Amino acid sequence: MSTQTTRPLAARLTVGWHQAARPASLGEHHARYGPRPEAGRDLAGAVAAAGLTGRGGAGFPTGVKMRAVAARRGPAVVVVNGMESEPASEKDQALLARAPHLVLDGAVLAAHAVGAGTVHVCLDRARDQQITALMRAVGERRRARVDPVPVMVHGLPRHYVSSEETSLVRWLNGGEARPVTAPPRPSDRGVGRHPTLVDNVETLAHVALVARYGPAWFRSAGSSDAPGTFLVTAAGAVAGPGVYEIEGGTLVGDVLEMSGAVDDGFVLLGGYGGTWHPMREAAQLPLTAAGLRAAGASPGAGLVLALAPSSCGLAETTRILGYLAREGAQQCGPCRFGLPAIADDFAQLAAGRPEDGVLDRLHRRLGVIPGRGACRHPDGAVRLATSALNAFASDVRAHAAGHPCAAFRRGRTAAGLPIPRPRAEGQWR
Amino acid sequence: MAMSLRIRIDPTACTGHGVCADLLPERIELDEWGFPIIQPEVPSSLAAPARRAVRACPVLALRLQRTQKNQREGNPGTVTVTDRRHHRREPDATDGVVGNERLTALTGVVLLIGFAIEGMTLLALHRLLTLHFFLGMLLIGPVLLKIGSTGYRFARYYTGAAPYVRKGPPAPFMRLLGPFVILTSLAVLGTGVMLGVAGPGSGPWLFFHKASFVLWFGCMTLHVLTYVWRLPCILLGTPDGHGGHAEPGVARMAVSGGGTRWLLVGAALAGGLVIALLTIHLVGPWDGRLFFH
Ligand SMILES: Cc1cc2nc3c(=O)[nH]c(=O)nc-3n(C[C@H](O)[C@H](O)[C@H](O)COP(=O)(O)O)c2cc1C
Ligand code: SF4
Numbered sequence: 001m002s003t004q005t006t007r008p009l010a011a012r013l014t015v016g017w018h019q020a021a022r023p024a025s026l027g028e029h030h031a032r033y034g035p036r037p038e039a040g041r042d043l044a045g046a047v048a049a050a051g052l053t054g055r056g057g058a059g060f061p062t063g064v065k066m067r068a069v070a071a072r073r074g075p076a077v078v079v080v081n082g083m084e085s086e087p088a089s090e091k092d093q094a095l096l097a098r099a100p101h102l103v104l105d106g107a108v109l110a111a112h113a114v115g116a117g118t119v120h121v122c123l124d125r126a127r128d129q130q131i132t133a134l135m136r137a138v139g140e141r142r143r144a145r146v147d148p149v150p151v152m153v154h155g156l157p158r159h160y161v162s163s164e165e166t167s168l169v170r171w172l173n174g175g176e177a178r179p180v181t182a183p184p185r186p187s188d189r190g191v192g193r194h195p196t197l198v199d200n201v202e203t204l205a206h207v208a209l210v211a212r213y214g215p216a217w218f219r220s221a222g223s224s225d226a227p228g229t230f231l232v233t234a235a236g237a238v239a240g241p242g243v244y245e246i247e248g249g250t251l252v253g254d255v256l257e258m259s260g261a262v263d264d265g266f267v268l269l270g271g272y273g274g275t276w277h278p279m280r281e282a283a284q285l286p287l288t289a290a291g292l293r294a295a296g297a298s299p300g301a302g303l304v305l306a307l308a309p310s311s312c313g314l315a316e317t318t319r320i321l322g323y324l325a326r327e328g329a330q331q332c333g334p335c336r337f338g339l340p341a342i343a344d345d346f347a348q349l350a351a352g353r354p355e356d357g358v359l360d361r362l363h364r365r366l367g368v369i370p371g372r373g374a375c376r377h378p379d380g381a382v383r384l385a386t387s388a389l390n391a392f393a394s395d396v397r398a399h400a401a402g403h404p405c406a407a408f409r410r411g412r413t414a415a416g417l418p419i420p421r422p423r424a425e426g427q428w429r
Numbered sequence: 430m431a432m433s434l435r436i437r438i439d440p441t442a443c444t445g446h447g448v449c450a451d452l453l454p455e456r457i458e459l460d461e462w463g464f465p466i467i468q469p470e471v472p473s474s475l476a477a478p479a480r481r482a483v484r485a486c487p488v489l490a491l492r493l494q495r496t497q498k499n500q501r502e503g504n505p506g507t508v509t510v511t512d513r514r515h516h517r518r519e520p521d522a523t524d525g526v527v528g529n530e531r532l533t534a535l536t537g538v539v540l541l542i543g544f545a546i547e548g549m550t551l552l553a554l555h556r557l558l559t560l561h562f563f564l565g566m567l568l569i570g571p572v573l574l575k576i577g578s579t580g581y582r583f584a585r586y587y588t589g590a591a592p593y594v595r596k597g598p599p600a601p602f603m604r605l606l607g608p609f610v611i612l613t614s615l616a617v618l619g620t621g622v623m624l625g626v627a628g629p630g631s632g633p634w635l636f637f638h639k640a641s642f643v644l645w646f647g648c649m650t651l652h653v654l655t656y657v658w659r660l661p662c663i664l665l666g667t668p669d670g671h672g673g674h675a676e677p678g679v680a681r682m683a684v685s686g687g688g689t690r691w692l693l694v695g696a697a698l699a700g701g702l703v704i705a706l707l708t709i710h711l712v713g714p715w716d717g718r719l720f721f722h
Contacts, residue, residue: 118597150597174526174592181439192596193527332440333464341462368460374441429591 010221010229013095013102013205014245020098023133026140029101036105036146037211039112044070047207050215051227056081056200057271057301059289062207065197068187069114072195076116079172079191080107082123082134082201083156083163086271087323087418089301091231092201094243096123096130099205100137104151106204109211111149114197118150122168125155157427158420160272160327164375165198167329176428178329179375200301202231222248226288232302234259236268236417237309246287253283255304266307266391268417270300272320273380275387276313279306296387305417312407314350314395316417317388321346323419324381329428334372339381341365346385349396352404359400362389434471434479435494440464442490449491452482526592528686529582534663535694536575537656543568544649562712563705565621570701572614574693579607603655610652613645625711 011017015032016024024032040046048063069076080103084092096103107119121138123131131153138151154172156162162177169190171177190196199207206228210218219227226248232255235241239260246255256267256279267279269287275297285291287299307313325339345362348354366386370379389396395405436456445463455475456468471479471493483491547564550557585593598604620638627634 120595152595172595174595179441181441333443333445333462334440334460337462337464338460365461368466372440372464372466374439 010247011245012209012221012229013099013202013231014243017094017098023097023100023137026101026137026144026146029099029105033102033209034212036109036208039109039211043109043113043207043211046215047210050206050210050218052203052206052210052218053226053289054200055202055206055230055301057086059298062199062203065187065199066110066114069116069195069197072188075194076111076114077191077194077196078107078111078114078116078119079165079168079186079196079198080119080121080201080204081163081165081168081198082121082130083168084124084201084301085158085160085163086301086303087420088235088305089233089271089303090235091233091243091302093127093130095202095205095231096134100134101141102205102208103201104137104141104147106206106208106211107151107199108147108149110197110199110204110207114195116149116194116197118152118191120168120172120191121151121153122156122163122172123153124158124163126158127155131155157429159329159428160324161329161375161377162428164377166375168198169196171429178331178428179373179377181374223286223288225249225290226286230287230299230302232287232299232304234261234304234306236306237262237265237311238306248288249286249291251283252285252287252304253279255287256283256306259304259306261306262309265309266313268305268307268384269297269303271303271305271380272324273377273383274298274300274303275383276307276317276391277387278391296383308416310407310410311416312350312395312405313388313392314346314399314405315408317384317392318343318346318350319419320417321381321385324377324384326422328377329375332373332378334369335378338365338369339378342369342381342385346388349399350404350408352399352402352408354400354402359396433473433496434476435469435496436467436471436479436483437469437492437494438465438467439490439492442488443486444488444490446487448485448487449482452485453478457482525585525590526582526596528690529578529585530663532690532693533575533578533582534656534660535690536571536578536697538660538664539571539694539698540568540575541653541657543571558715559709559712562621562625562715563709565618566705566708567698567701569618569704570697570699571694572618573700574697576611576614579611600655603652606648606651609644609648613641613648616641617645622708624715625708628711628714 044063044066046063047066048061050063052062053059054062054065082092082096082103084090104119104121107121110116111119121134123134125131135153138153141147141151156168156171156177159177161167161179162171164179165186166180166182167177169186170180172191186196186198188195190198206218222228222230229245229247230250232244232246233242234244234255238256241259244255244258252267252269261267261279265279266276267282268274268276269282269292275295277295277297282295282297285295285297287302287304289298292298307316321339321343325343328335328339330336342362342365345358345365348358349362362385366382370382372378398405399408443464445459445465447459447463447465449465450457450459453475456471456479457465460466479493483493543564547561547568550561550564554561582593586596586598599607617638620634620641623632623634624638
């Protein structure tokens with residue numbers, strides 16, 4: 001993983017990263033950002049005024065969520081989502097590996113603001129080093145007695161959907177890390193039935209900065225509809241893959257340029273549940289929720305994935321769909337049967353050996369699956385598939401007529417997107 | 430104000446049985462894999478078949494929600510869950526923790542009442558000694574049950590059972606106090622038994638009984654003051670167990686094993702009763718002599 005800050009438009013979370021080979025110690029962290037301020041109860045108000053939105057993918061206003069949890073009676077719980085299950089994403093891992101105390105500051109401040117007595121940090125069980133490093137950071141804080149609430153670090157099983165917020169809550173309650181039908185939402189009834197604030201690690205790092213420097217400072221970077229800075233991961237066919245910190249409102253084209261993408265071809269925005277676009281069109285759009293909405297896209301957790309010019313978009317989509325189909329929690333019919341079905345349709349298309357009527361069937365399937373799972377996982381897979389049919393429309397016609405493109409016949413190229421190995425079955429606890 | 434009904438599905442519960450689509454074809458069709466595609470709004474003309482469809486689901490994956498629509502403003506108002514039957518939940522691993530907490534609380538209430546009466550006998554001990562002794566022996570059962578249920582939590586926590594670990598230990602002060610509560614309780618009851626067995630005038634047991642009572646009373650006051658205000662929430666299962674109230678329309682948390690908990694408390698009382706009946710004759714020699722000693 002390279003963490004380049006060649007042309008940072010603003011360095012807030014990434015201050016000092018280029019020289020850091022290890023996590024900042026508590027002393028280094030305090031030297032960089034100053035000590036953690038005394039938590040005011042109105043942190044939720046400040047966060048709302050700052051316009052901070054969730055960085056885990058959904059982009060929900062963080063201040064609103066904090067207020068909702070704080071308004072419920074009784075002690076609350078804070079859950080830190082550091083699972084980063086999106087295969088190509090590296091931003092949360094990079095953040096935890098460099099500035100763990102910024103994230104922990106944010107979690108503890110949020111805990112105070114919502115009246116929580118415990119902070120649970122959820123990490124991917126397979127990332128041993130990350131867990132060890134974070135436990136060390138937590139131990140450092142315990143010895144320095146900086147935190148009024150206990151912070152517990154947990155290693156959860158690795159699946160795409162195990163990082164969804166209801167999965168985390170279910171696991172912390174002793175169950176499997178699989179999504180649960182909402183309502184009740186975790187903010188109403190979560191861990192131990194207490195109101196629970198689930199936030200992404202990057203979101204909480206920004207909370208720590210808002211608490212220190214205030215909402216006006218936060219808005220001094222970024223645009224009015226996307227205030228602050230954002231960590232993004234650029235990957236795929238780029239010369240400098242890695243994590244970049246950009247100001248809100250930065251164009252997709254700028255991210256492609258700073259990461260060294262060849263400027264023609266296709267880009268997948270938002271992650272594996274995101275959307276494909278011709279680079280030329282996407283380049284003009286700001287990488288923000290508002291800026292991408294008209295194009296039917298979303299920045300998700302800040303992913304900009306370039307397709308190698310020599311790769312086949314349909315083949316690449318087929319691989320991703322197969323992965324998403326395998327990674328479902330196998331709980332909801334439309335997800336369990338629907339995702340493998342569309343992955344299979346795509347495989348037929350990509351191979352240029354489609355059964356009769358496969359396109360009609362595929363369109364019908366894509367129409368009935370969304371909105372029918374307990375979580376948004378199937379919706380993401382359908383979004384990806386639908387956008388591939390649009391972006392690669394001419395390829396689709398050729399493949400459907402039995403003429404797969406040259407790229408497909410050549411097979412996989414080196415700059416393919418990462419597809420994690422199939423998981424051990426049944427490891428949900 | 431107009432009432433309208435909405436069908437809600439728990440997709441993780443649905444197994445694709447398909448009876449719902451047979452009973453309410455106007456709103457529910459099945460996809461190619463046999464899972465329902467639902468148009469959730471139910472007009473009043475379809476209310477009856479919608480109810481039938483909801484009831485017929487063999488895995489209770491469907492629910493009917495009553496939505497109050499304020500038509501003038503056109504925004505959906507409060508949502509109430511109508512059919513409680515369909516609010517049943519599967520027991521999960523947290524039930525153990527919550528159930529354990531409820532058993533401890535339930536036994537605590539029994540003991541609180543018992544010891545309150547026992548306390549009153551102290552006011553006229555020369556007349557109420559038989560009652561004092563009988564009740565004391567009776568309470569041995571519930572005291573042992575309470576030690577058992579807290580000991581169970583203790584053991585599960587230290588053997589690393591996930592839900593117990595995540596619930597965490599009691600608050601630090603209570604964690605410290607706990608062993609003293611147990612020791613002094615056992616001491617008061619034990620010296621009481623010894624008083625009965627040894628009979629009047631022999632040995633230091635009366636002194637020990639009184640001394641342990643004083644210590645026990647101190648510990649118990651702290652213990653009761655800390656927990657008593659949480660009792661209603663734990664026992665009624667409101668969401669936070671800390672004075673919160675259940676959400677409107679959501680049934681209070683039912684935790685599996687409710688029958689077992691009552692059975693255990695009943696058995697503890699019955700056991701205590703047997704001890705009390707078997708030992709009641711021991712009080713004879715003491716009668717009326719306590720204060721002449
Ligand atoms: C299938 C699925 C996977 C998700 N994976 C992650 C993840 O890896 N990390 C994360 O922070 N949020 C993830 N989320 C979003 C969480 O459910 C939740 O919205 C988020 O943690 C809330 O934090 P935020 O408001 O700070 O973004 C996922 C959601 C879905 C539907
Ligand atoms: S929609 Fe899919 S991933 Fe989500 S809960 Fe249902 S089966 Fe699991």
